[in-house]
Amino acid sequence: MTHEPVGGAAGDDPRTGGAVEGRRLTTREAAELLGVKPETVYAYVSRGQLTSRRAPGGRGSTLDAAEVEALARRTGRREPSPAPAGELVFRTGITLIEPDRYFFRGVDATELARAHGFEEVAEWIWTGALRPGVRFTADPESLAAARRTAAALPRHSSSTDRLRAAVAAAAASDPLRFDLSPEGVLSSARSLIPTLVGALPDAGEPGGYAAGVRDGGGPGATAGTSSGATGGGPDRAAAAGPGDPLARQLWPKLSARSADAGALTVLDTALALLADHDLAPSTLAARIAASTHAHPYAVVSAGLGVLEGPLHGAASGPAHRMLAEVVERGGAAPVVADHLRAGRRVPGLGHRLYSGEDPRASLLFAQLEEVPRAADALAAARDVVATTARHTPLHANVDLALAVLSVSCGMAGEAGETVFAVSRTAGWIAHAMEEYAERPLRMRPSGRYGGPRPPQPMPKPAPARDAGQAPGTPDAN
Known part of the structure; x- marks a missing residue:
């Protein structure tokens, strides 16, 4: 490099x-x-x-x-004046969001995702150049290290746990990770994304998504059973090769069922659509890391840490569980009622940046129409929207669309979070490349102190406790 x-x-x-x-x-x-x-x-x-x-x-x-x-x-042959200290100003040429649509480098993102696969969209976001047929390839040494590290985690670890571990292992294996030139960053990114996918275990294997999750085939259908199959044998997804599209490589990590062309198209489109969404919380964290000139792997680690929040990347999990229950109970009304009775919001609805339906959900729903196995889950999603619309006109967001895919294809509840994390890695890298060109350490807001006014007396040591006394237990005397 x-x-x-x-x-x-x-x-x-x-x-x-x-x-x-x-x-x-x-x-x-x-x-x-x-x-x-x-x-x-x-x-x-x-x-x-x-x-x-x-x-x-x-x-x-x-x-x-x-x-x-x-x-x-x-x-005018001069760079715009830097922002005052402590003021967050982000000049970005990556994503523009409008009330009912969004754009990647000026191109309608949904049209781009409809016509091109995830890797091609990622290249467009990174470079502004379209490379038809581009494929990302993992470095063998980094992939081996990532797999060993992710496999060493406890079996109950989440996919995001494994992705974070894989990023750390891949970083340690890359002696050129501190090369922050565009060529160096892009080389790392093109290897890192397939490394993350390759480090995940296949569905149904130890540490992978558990077989037996419910799908759109009806109550009791399992991840290892084809919809309508009579033999009861496992319908394992065929192993993907390193030259396959990333969606094809990711599929067996999400589902033990074979993927038909329509379902793979939906997954590939979802990856492309989710690649960036302007300054979402995880992207802000990634840019803050990049402003310190942290290497790309550290930038991705920062994004993954924020993405795991239940109000961000993990938001598709509750939508999956709700939709599976609607399919099982045969209607949305009792499920929506249970959520409201418990004081919970109905997941998968509404987005503060769009006045109508999330454009990402609109495209995915249209593609899911062409997937026969998704019919039940898709009808359940529309039932949820119609039921809540009696009082509040909330529209479906991308989490509900991801839930239709995961429920209908035998995936676990956290599958949507995995799709989100793998895809958004591309956006974090794009924003890091922009931030590397800005004034370093520009994001330094000032805190507003609200503690005790100094000077305060020196604190007295806390009384010693018995070794067997639980924290917070009052002393007997």
């Missing part, structure tokens, strides 16, 4: 403004022309404002001089 693209074509001085069409500039020359740091040039490339091309011989990258000069004219 190279830290500084080199090897621009010879020609006039780029600062004279007389560049000839087709002339190439090095990153350093482009930075001088724009009046910015080389890291900012990398950010312009990641945002799609500039395009780079591998230099002859494959060493470094160059940029089109005319394109750089056009950007210099638009920006």
